[in-house]
Amino acid sequence: MLLAWLVFGLISLSMTEGHREVQEVFAESSSQVVLPCVCNTSSHVVTWRKDNQDTVWRQDKSGMQFWGYRWLQRGARRVRCPHSRLERGDCSLHINNIREGDGGLFVCGFTSGGQSMTRSVMLRVIKVSFSSAAPVAGMKFSIRCSVTPEPLGASVQWRLNNSTFVSASGENLETAQWTVEERARVTLTGEWTCVVVHRGFEGRASASLTVKGIILPPTDDTRVYAAVGCAATLPCVFSPGSFPSKPSWRKLHPGSSSKPPGHLPPSFSSSSPASKPAWDQSARLEDVSLEDEGRYRCAGVVGGQSLSRRMQLVVAKIDRSISWRKMVTLTCQLTDTSEVTHYEWVHVTYDPSGTRLVKSIQVGKTLEMSKVNVEGVGEWVCRFHGKDGLLGNVTHRVAPQNGHLTGSTSSLYNTSIALSLSVLLVLLILILAQIYKNHQRRKSIFQFSALETILHVKSNERDKREKSHVKT
Structure with a gap:
């Protein structure tokens, strides 16, 4: 008999402690949240209170509902308990447009079998904020994750665009760093997410950050590839909505950016047509030559901050030679091959209807043709690839003359004109x-x-x- 009473007491104590158990719910600021409360289906009187003081929502025996004045927003009710759910024994409280001040302890009270029962829910509101909503690249700024009420012993993880964020110092921010301080750069643009874990419960909040700066090229020393005789574009695009002042272009001396700027190529043009937005300060070279290769720098001032980006123009051409054995050799030449991993030669011809026919020939920097005949007529394209894919290409055109290969079509045409x-x-x-x-x-x-x-x-x-x- 004594053992039975002991078991009954332990069960009662565990039930009482279960009622007193506090469930944690995280919610992002300005979002919606549901505070869970399972009640008896026969309950007619249900009351939600916050911090055991203010009444949030209440329903009496007659079915009348009442709201606390703090939960009315311009006549609209921010909280409710759907009647259809109450009939099924679900007394959960729905809150719209969560505010930081809404965080705290909520208690759901109801009657069950003549006894008063309660359920406790701790609402913690998470918010991500920036010290500057749109910092300019190079400026110091901070990102803060706030939780109201603040949990003790919680861990926080920062994510940028769904990837774990690694600070400029190389630190993986998975520890309890509620504030991140960084120097703004364009790569920090995107959605920042703060993930909070406390006592097995998890919550997260996100906010979008825009860093004003040069978005193209994304990094310094980006290489731009162009073929001799063709047009090329040197990109210099600022963040959309920026209006850079004092835009400028310079050609830098090899190996040093401190020397006076060199002369820009004759075909260089930095004037922006009316169709381009103000933040696009890209330049164009109409007729690229070997002398145009080298490093260039574009610059501008945004929000009082001087911004610049360096890039390197790599020029490609095809050298043609004929050996004493009457073998034609085409060699793909680039002024910088540091990013090139392999070359590919493609033969392009056109049928009588004008359809373009492409045939891959071989891999390698040089192409040697032992049969010097009309089969070589067409366009020989050298494609050069890097570890991330195609970098660029350069084309050599061959026209027929008495069944033998000649140089380019333009040289044959010029010779005929001169003789005539x-x-x-x-x-x-x-x-x-x-x-x-x-x-x-x-x-x-x-x-x-x-x-x-x-x-x-x-x-x-x-x-x-x-x-x-x-x-x-």
Whole structure:
């Protein structure tokens, strides 16, 4: 009998402690939350209180509902217990538009079998805030995760764009660092999430951060690839909505950025067309040459902060040579090959309908063709790849002439024009010489026409005298 009473007492004590157990609920500021409370289906009187003082919501035996004045927002009720759920024994409290001040201990009271029962829920409100909503790259700023009420012994983890954030010092911020201090950079732009874990319960809150700066190129010393004779764009794009003042471009001397700037290429143009937004200060080279390779720097001022980005222009070309064995060798040349992992040669031709046909030939920096015939006609494209994919390409065009390979189409065209012009010039000179010769002959004849007339008259008179003398 004594053992039975002891067991009954332990069960009662455990039930009483269960009723007193506090459940933790985390909610993000400005969001919605449900505070759980399972009650008896026969309960008619249900009361929700906060911190054992203020009444949040109450329903009496008649079914009338009452709200605390702090939970009314411009006449709208921020809290409710859906009637359909009450009938099923669910007395959970629904709260809209959570505020930091809403955090605290909530108690759900109801009657069950003539006894008063309670359920306790601790609401903790999480919020992520920044010391500057839109810092400029280079400025110091902080990110803070606040929890109201603040839990003791909780751990916090920071995530940026769904990835664990690693600080500039290389520290993985998985410990209880409620405030992160960093120097702003464009790579910190995105959604910051604070994950809080306390007594087995987890909560999180997020906020978006925009860092004003140069977003393209994303980092210094980014390489831009271009082919000789083609156009190229040097990107310099600031954060959308930025209006950089004093934009400028410079070509840096090799190995040093402290020396005076070099001369920009003749085809360089940094003027922005009206169609481009103000934050796009990209430049363009219309006709790239080997001399254009090197490092460039774009700069501008945003929010009083000077911003700049360095980039390197890598120029590609194809060298063509013919050996004594009449073998044509094409070599893919780049002014900087540090990022190149492999080369690929592609042969491009066009059928009579103009359809482009692509055929991969081989891998390697050079391409050697032992059959020098019309099969080599078309475009030979050298594609150079890096560890992250295609970096760029350069094209060499070959046109047919008497069944043999020539250089580019443009060189053959220029040679034909030169020969035609030479022949026409020789013919023109011969025609002009003949015209001049005929003109001189006619001119000499006209000078003695009067003398011939006089001699002709004298001759006729002499003949008449001789005839008259014979008659007499």
